[in-house]
Structure formats: C-alpha cells, structure tokens
Amino acid sequence: MEVRPVRLRAHEAPDDDGATATGKRLVLLKHDLAPQEPGRGDRRALIFGHMVQRTRPRPAATCGSARRYPLEMHEPVVSGLRDRLVVAPEVADALRTGRPVVALESTLISHGLPYPRNLEVACAAEAAVRESGAVPATIAIRDGRLVVGLDAAALVELATAADVRKVARPTLAGALAARVLGATTVSATMLACAAAGIRVFATGGIGGVHPGAFETVTAPDGTRRPPSLDVSVDLEELARTPVVVVCAGPKAILDVAGTLEVLESRGVPVVAVGTDELPGFFSRASGIPAPQHVADLAAAADLAQTHLALGLGSGVLICVPVPAADELPRAEAVAAIARATADADEAGIHGPALTPWVLQRVAELTDGRSIRANTALIINDARVAGLLAAVV
Ligand code: PSU
Numbered sequence: 001m002e003v004r005p006v007r008l009r010a011h012e013a014p015d016d017d018g019a020t021a022t023g024k025r026l027v028l029l030k031h032d033l034a035p036q037e038p039g040r041g042d043r044r045a046l047i048f049g050h051m052v053q054r055t056r057p058r059p060a061a062t063c064g065s066a067r068r069y070p071l072e073m074h075e076p077v078v079s080g081l082r083d084r085l086v087v088a089p090e091v092a093d094a095l096r097t098g099r100p101v102v103a104l105e106s107t108l109i110s111h112g113l114p115y116p117r118n119l120e121v122a123c124a125a126e127a128a129v130r131e132s133g134a135v136p137a138t139i140a141i142r143d144g145r146l147v148v149g150l151d152a153a154a155l156v157e158l159a160t161a162a163d164v165r166k167v168a169r170p171t172l173a174g175a176l177a178a179r180v181l182g183a184t185t186v187s188a189t190m191l192a193c194a195a196a197g198i199r200v201f202a203t204g205g206i207g208g209v210h211p212g213a214f215e216t217v218t219a220p221d222g223t224r225r226p227p228s229l230d231v232s233v234d235l236e237e238l239a240r241t242p243v244v245v246v247c248a249g250p251k252a253i254l255d256v257a258g259t260l261e262v263l264e265s266r267g268v269p270v271v272a273v274g275t276d277e278l279p280g281f282f283s284r285a286s287g288i289p290a291p292q293h294v295a296d297l298a299a300a301a302d303l304a305q306t307h308l309a310l311g312l313g314s315g316v317l318i319c320v321p322v323p324a325a326d327e328l329p330r331a332e333a334v335a336a337i338a339r340a341t342a343d344a345d346e347a348g349i350h351g352p353a354l355t356p357w358v359l360q361r362v363a364e365l366t367d368g369r370s371i372r373a374n375t376a377l378i379i380n381d382a383r384v385a386g387l388l389a390a391v392v
C-alpha cells in the first residue's frame with residue numbers, strides 16, 4: 001500500500017476518515033482516495049508531483065501548498081499545451097516549491113496601452129506582484145511556444161514591436177503554428193495558467209458582451225446594423241478553466257449587464273471585494289449591483305479557494321475597484337465610451353480589433369485620463385492577485 005505525505009499546519013488535528021496525524025505531518029493511505037474514481041490520485045501525482053486527494057476534502061485553507069484542485073475538466077487540454085510551455089526558471093522553481101505565483105497577460109501591453117505607458121505598466125505590475133510576496137509570470141507567445149515568465153528584453157520587445165498578434169483561444173494554434181510573436185488575452189493566458197499550474201492571474205478588465213451583440217443598432221443617420229454576436233471568448237474561458245482571475249470589473253466599454261448574465265449562465269462566480277457594487281473598470285462604480293460581494297481579501301480568497309476545490313471546472317472572477325485617486329469620474333467615462341462606441345460603429349471596426357480601437361478612442365476623448373485609470377487599476381489588480389496567491 002502506497003503512502004503519501006501531506007504538510008499540515010500546526011493547529012490541525014487528525015480527522016475521523018482514517019487518516020492519522022503524526023505531529024505536523026499527515027499520512028494518507030491510498031485507500032483514502034475517492035473509491036469511485038480509481039487511479040485519480042495517481043494521475044494527478046503524475047501531473048503535479050505531490051498532489052493528493054482526500055475522501056472528504058478538508059477545507060482547502062487548512063492544507064499546505066501542494067496542488068489540490070480537481071483538474072479532470074481541463075486535463076486533456078493542458079496535456080497538449082504543456083508540451084508548448086517554456087517556463088522561466090524562477091517561475092518553475094516557485095511552482096515546484098509551492099510558492100505563490102501570479103500570471104499577467106500581455107495583450108494589455110501590446111494592444112491595450114500606448115508605448116511607453118505599456119512598458120511602465122508591465123514592469124510596475126510585476127513589481128506589485130513581488131511586493132505582495134508572489135512571483136510574477138507575464139505570459140506571451142514566441143517561436144511556437146507559450147512563454148510563462150517573460151524576461152526584461154522580451155517585455156520591451158512586446159511593448160515596442162509593430163506587429164504583435166493578439167492571441168485568444170481560437171487563434172492560439174494559428175499563432176503557435178506560424179511561430180509569430182503573440183500577446184495573450186485573458187482566454188489564452190488562462191489556458192497557459194492551467195497548463196503551467198498557476199492558479200491566480202491578474203488583468204485589467206475582462207472582455208465580454210459588446211454593445212449591440214444581441215440587438216439591432218440604429219446609427220444617427222438611420223442606418224441599422226444587425227446584432228453583431230460579439231461576445232469575448234474570455235467569458236467562455238472563464239466557464240471552462242479553473243483559474244482565479246483578478247480584474248477591476250468587465251471593461252466599461254462593454255454591455256456590462258449582459259456580460260454578467262452570460263457569466264452567470266456559464267457558471268462563473270463574479271465577486272466584488274469591499275463593495276456591493278460591481279467595480280466599473282475606469283471608475284470605481286458601475287451602477288450595477290455585484291452578483292456576489294465579500295468584505296475583504298481574506299473572504300475573497302476563501303471563496304475563490306472553495307470554488308476551485310469544488311472542482312466545478314470554471315474559473316472565478318474577483319473584482320476590485322480602481323484606486324480612488326486615479327479613477328475616471330463615471331460621468332466622464334460614460335460619455336467618452338458612448339461616443340467611442342458610436343465612432344467604432346461608424347468606422348466599421350469589429351472583431352478582435354474592436355476592443356483596442358475603442359480603448360484608444362476613449363483615451364483620446366478623455367485626454368489620456370482613461371489611460372491613467374487603466375494603468376492604476378492594472379497595478380492594483382496585480383498587487384491584490386499577489387496577496388490572494390499566497391492563500392489560494
Ligand atoms: N485589460 C485591460 N486592457 C486590455 C485587456 C484587458 O486593461 O486591453 C485585453 C485582455 O487581453 C482581454 C482583451 O482578454 O482585452 C479582450 O479582447 P476581446 O474583447 O477582443 O475579446
């Protein structure tokens with residue numbers, strides 16, 4: 001009979017399901033693995049080294065740092081993706097030893113903010129993760145590989161190169177096969193997280209339902225445009241991949257209420273921290289009640305950890321408001337977004353180009369004040385994600 005050790009904290013007592021505690025170490029016998037899932041523990045051990053599964057999982061907060069979340073739902077995905085990973089030594093070392101790691105996406109560097117702001121933000125977000133005690137791993141695509149943990153030179157290249165491809169789940173294979181330089185959106189970054197074993201990821205704002213996705217839009221000149229059906233694949237990924245995503249709310253350029261409806265239908269918890277209103281991305285407020293809210297980060301970590309431990313397969317969206325000093329006043333944001341969206345429609349912008357185009361137009365219309373807010377919220381999300389990663 002095989003025996004696997006698990007680290008426990010000092011206050012933990014042995015429980016009544018057959019496990020015995022020896023000082024701070026708990027010894028799990030192989031028959032403690034769920035009997036209806038033969039071989040499950042072995043398979044996970046194969047993937048993540050020393051993962052264990054108990055018959056009745058202990059609340060995850062009481063276990064050590066060993067990987068402990070059910071992974072069946074995306075296992076076929078990650079097995080292929082893992083062959084494409086290049087993980088930076090510092091990140092690999094942190095993952096191996098159970099130290100907290102925070103993934104950062106790269107589309108906001110290549111397509112979300114202008115140079116040099118984008119490079120400053122990329123570096124500041126990494127620094128914020130470190131200040132919170134975690135190791136940052138900015139993710140991008142290069143030479144047919146998913147790079148997890150860009151070095152300084154790669155960050156500069158991504159921030160300055162003229163032709164960086166925006167890569168999401170549907171375009172991942174194309175970018176890898178073509179060996180282009182690519183920036184990962186929320187969906188592609190979540191896939192990389194799942195493959196690498198990173199549980200917490202920070203971004204600015206997720207993509208979602210675009211205005212006019214489900215209804216006919218009538219332009220001021222009377223021209224009617226049919227529903228675009230433009231719904232970001234970020235929502236699909238949140239439904240399919242168990243990663244904790246920290247953001248400042250869905251991007252305010254979206255149909256935010258529609259975005260929340262899709263997330264609910266697809267089983268994704270959306271949790272506001274420290275407020276009962278959904279954070280509004282550029283502004284602290286969105287005017288929309290948060291589907292779920294918690295008082296503080298400790299409660300957010302507990303909820304996120306509980307969600308992952310249930311093994312439902314979906315991710316969880318943690319929303320923290322932009323710092324007050326840097327927010328774009330909501331009235332100003334709403335006006336600029338309405339104008340920018342109408343301009344995009346008139347210019348015939350659609351598809352993956354739409355989000356970057358609208359963000360840039362909002363920046364012009366607000367004399368760069370939206371960029372200040374966007375910068376601050378990304379860095380704040382990175383800081384918060386670092387704190388969460390220590391617990392989740
Ligand atoms: N957060 C930001 N700026 C951005 C993004 C997030 O502050 O530009 C990116 C993310 O990569 C997200 C993408 O996945 O925008 C959404 O693009 P789309 O709507 O085309 O799915």
Ligand code: MN
Pocket residue numbers: 230231232233351352
């Ligand atoms: Mn889209």
